[in-house]
Amino acid sequence: MRGLTPNIRIMSATAVSLLASALGGCGGSLLTSLSPDFVLTVSPSSVETIVGSTTPPVTISVTAQNRFAGTVNVTLQGLPSGVTASINSFSLVAGASQSVTFNLSDSAAVGATSIGVLATGGAHTHSQQLTLTTDAIVRTYQGGSVLYLESGTSSDTARIGLETNWGGSIVEVSLNGTNFVNEHDTGREVQPSYRDGNNPNYNPTLGGDVFDQGTPTISYAVAADSLLTTAQPLQWDPTSYGGGQGNPIPGDVLVEQTVSAVTSQPHTFKVHLKATHLGTDQHATTGQEFPAVYTNRDYNRFIYYGGSAPWSDAPTIVTGLPILGQQPFGAYYISEQWGALVDTRNTGLTVYVPSVDPYVTAFTSPDVGGSGPTDNSTNYFAPLGNLTIGPGFVFEGDFYIIAGDCTKARQIVYQLHQTLAIPDIFAPFENIDQPSAGSMLSSITPVSGWAFDDVNVAKVEILIDGVAAGTADYGSPRPDVQAAYPSSPVNVGFSYSLDTTRFTNGPHTLNVRATDTSGNVAMSVSDPVVFSN
Secondary structure, eight states, rough: OTTOOOOOOOOHHHHHHHHHHTTSTTTTTGGGGGGGGEEEEEEEEEEEEESSSSSOOOEEEEEEEOOSSSEEEEEEEOOEEEEEESEEEEEEEETTTTEEEEEEEEOOOOOSEEEEEEEEEEEEEEEEEEEEEEOOEEEEEETTEEEEEEEEEOOEHHHHHHEEGTTTEEEEETTEEOOBBBBBBTTTTTEEEOTTTBBTTTOOOSBBBTOBBOOOOOEEEEOOEEEEEOOEEEEEGGGGGTBTTBBOOBBBBEEEEEEEEOSSSTTTTEEEEEEEEEEESSEEEEEEEEEEEETTTTTOOEEEEEETTTOOOOOEEOOOBBTTTBBBOEEETTHHHHHHHEOOEEEEEEOOOTTOSSSEEEEEOOOOSOSSSSOEEEEEEEEEEEEETTTTTTTEEEEEEEEEEHHHHHHHHHHHHHOOOOOOOOOOEEEEESOOOOOOEEEEEEEEEEEEESSSEEEEEEEEEEEEEEEOOOEEEHHHHHHTTTTTTTEEEEEEEEEGGOSEEEEEEEEEEETTTOOOEOOOOOEEEOOOO
């Protein structure tokens, strides 16, 4: 029809009829067609308390919608064993509320559970979820030279023990009396040790040295909910530093350790380490044991996830370990940053290091004799975090130890991963491909290699005799590096044209210094070269 605008549409007779019916005639409202209903509210939606106590009150309320005037019947569903509610079911009218508390027995399971709140009124049913977190009871004490922290319930307790005669190294992680940690000598336990890429003899070890001389603990404290130790780890091989039997040699790192329980998770401990370099020298980048983990004989199955879809609950890998002295150390890619040494029942120790590079080394060392903590037979793995220990070096980081079933431990790791703020604290990986160590160089010489980081590499510098000569071009494709290191991006190659005429003829050292976007620095192993122009 001429004169109508294009946006006007003619309503069908059916549509007009439906609209009129909905409006209910002159002055009617669309709301009159909606049935009375109610809104169910649970506040707060989560509560937390320790085993053997009562939670703060939770308020369950009903609010009317569309002139609801009936009664609502409310029922609590899914209460875990050992938990009772002050009232399990009740009725509310619109606008009313009910306060509910939960009493936890001394054997209630530690962890978070979901309690259903189901409400039915008239023709409507609504539900809400209430999260109840049961925290472990924590107890600390000293027994002889060992500091202990227990976490759990009256019927399920994990314990961690720190030996003050061995620098505070962890000699026990047990569950209901079964200790998984091997403490045959000062080199075992669960502990950090430190390395130098240029010097294989450099190895301050928290527990002590190869002669079983323990690292003295400088100070320690047993707090209400944590254990604290401070020690200066001994060089593992004192003979390399003029010492020996009866003459231990302290290293140049001070280690401050704080151990606490993750009370919202069963059988879980957090270890915080602060390492301070006391020297003015520099120890080149290499993988540091953070931590070394030694278990008893029967916990010899290594479980981890090494696939390309981490945090998806994909199937894990279960493997035996190479035998120390007969085969090379095992090298494994752990893309979820955890590994576990377990027995045939999948029970043992799981260690999660949120910030660590996803690579571990491992072996087994079987021996005749017993299978206990002080027997020689053992199994080992260590997450390896890249660090350069230079002047003013201070490093702080955390790892988590979980005792018991590996499947449950993985669930705990997933929950930690979702809730933790994970800092970037380790240095990049780097390598010089050319020139090779010992090369004689002249004129313009190409320097090339690769570097990658768990976040991003900011720059790669070429150093001659410890002084920066220039910044390399970075980002060329290196699929071979990604094939060897699955966490590496593809474009990690670097290249630089080194003008050797800028330097005196004779011997020099060549290094690469890679810095990531968080300021972590990796200093490569020093390559000796000779300039001849």
